[in-house]
Amino acid sequence: MDVHGGGSRLVWTDVPVSVRARIEELVGAAVIATTTATGGFSPGLAARVALSDGRTVFVKAVGTATGPGSADLLRRERDNLARLGSLPFASRMIASSDDGDWVAVVFEHVTGRAPNPSVAAERARMIRAFEEAAASLTPSPIEAETFAARAPDDLDGWARTAPGDPAALIDPWISANLEAVRTLAEGWRDAAAGASLVHGDLRADNMLMSGDDVVIVDWTEVCVGAPWLDWVLAVPSVCLFPGTPSPESVFAESTLAATAPAAGVTSIVAAVAAYFLRSAVRPVVPQLPTLRDFQREQGVVAAAWLRERVDAGLS
Template identity: 70%
Template sequence: MDVHGGRSRLAWTDLPPHVRDRIEAHAGAPVRAATTALGGFSPGLASTLELADGRTVFAKAVGSETGPGSADLLRRERANLERLGPLPFASRVIGAHDDGDWVFVLFEHVRGHAPRPSVPAERARMIRAFEEAAASLTPSPIIAETFAATAAGDMSRWCHAERGDAGVELDPWIAANLEAVRSLASRWADASSGSGLRHGDLRADNMLLSGDDVVIVDWTEVCLGAPWLDWLLAVPSVCLFPDTPPPEATFRESSLSHSAPPGDVTSVLAAVTGYFLTSSVLPVVPALPTLRDFQRAQGLVAAEWLRERVEAGLV
């Protein structure tokens, strides 16, 4: 998934010399070539670094002035991975440094590519990774906040929305049924609860197919939630790919949907729809120029899915 983040990312040569020196010191060899990763939204460095000794590592680096909150996000990802320790399906940290301004993390390089949901076999592998991660991380191996706590502001957008608001009017069915949607979304916090650790931002562009393995990356938003939560949050982005099934059919392709209470799924979906649609009409973030378009596209998919579930009585 090219969500265009790579177009605004720092390149290796954009880093201050002292940061490049520290990265090379931690890597154990000079950098001979760097390739910027596509996909994702971070405005910082996200590059494959080819070292003079023949090894390859993956590096993320960001400074406090690079983008709003970006340095703290990378610090959080580093802390989460260090607390989790080695997992067979997670990216692995091999070095890190933080001087209070610039922070960087070096990861083992994974040769592979993001799954393409348009390809049934790759979508199936991606879905198995969701299922295996949900099973492996239930109960949670670490202490973490609940999804309800971490997403309270984002998932409560319908509380303050009114007819005529730009985000509401993006979808005619939402505009015509706003009070019902608001009511459905009101219990999202209880509906999303669970004892397992969820990735919190698990889309196709946060996975790599590598041989027979699937490696999950970008562990910034971990939280406690229902086993099916990550998969539900991912479906709107999966369905942006051509030739994928409609959202409900895509959701049901995973066994995670089989034990998901229909009313809980619909409640969380209603809240997610509000987050996407209302966020998409906010001012553009200069460091993330295509974020609003991506949110709008997912919001419209989520709204259509929500309508279908309500009309089917899955409430």
């Protein structure tokens, strides 16, 4: 799940000279030009890097002081990719360096862009990537914590939310049905259980379309859970794009929806709404100024989806 949010990215010249030198040592060539990536939610360096020998690579780098937990997140991605090895649909790590403060990871460069879920054909290709990943990663090829063990505390948020709480008041239907919503969310742990490796943060901005291929990036949050879990977690972000159908209609566009138990999906959606809406009313994180708005927007979609499912008897 989203655990960090958009901020101002570092550019190449923001990175300490000593770290830049280490990156050049890793790639065996001088950096002659960089292009900072757009989209995504890391405050560190994320840039396409042109090298003096004609190659192009993608580099992420972040220091301990760059953003809350950002260096540890990049270390986690590095370690996850090292354990996963080469997957046809996953970003490929070339090298990494870590001095205990700044961590840098070099990836193969992928020529592509994030899919636009507003475009039906691109949304369909994006959905197929979810399905292909679920099929390839079931059972999980590596040992990892369960989704329940790794999930944020606020998936249990409705249990700690009283009537009149600012998080509940964001959505009038949630506020009016808080007790029922609390009950629906209680079963999310059992619902999320499974044997698949789950990406855990698989949104459109963590995918790159290159022709008919889709490469999945940002493997920070991997865990073990139900094969349809990534798709349920993604629907609120997909439906932020103008022109997409209702959340339930979008969810049903994937074959993964047919394998997911209705009550289990509803429980996850209720818990996800708690996570996003309760997170949205917390203080702004200075390094990640757009985080709370992004969480609020997804929380509103998740709440609308929950009501849609309850009204349809899918609970």
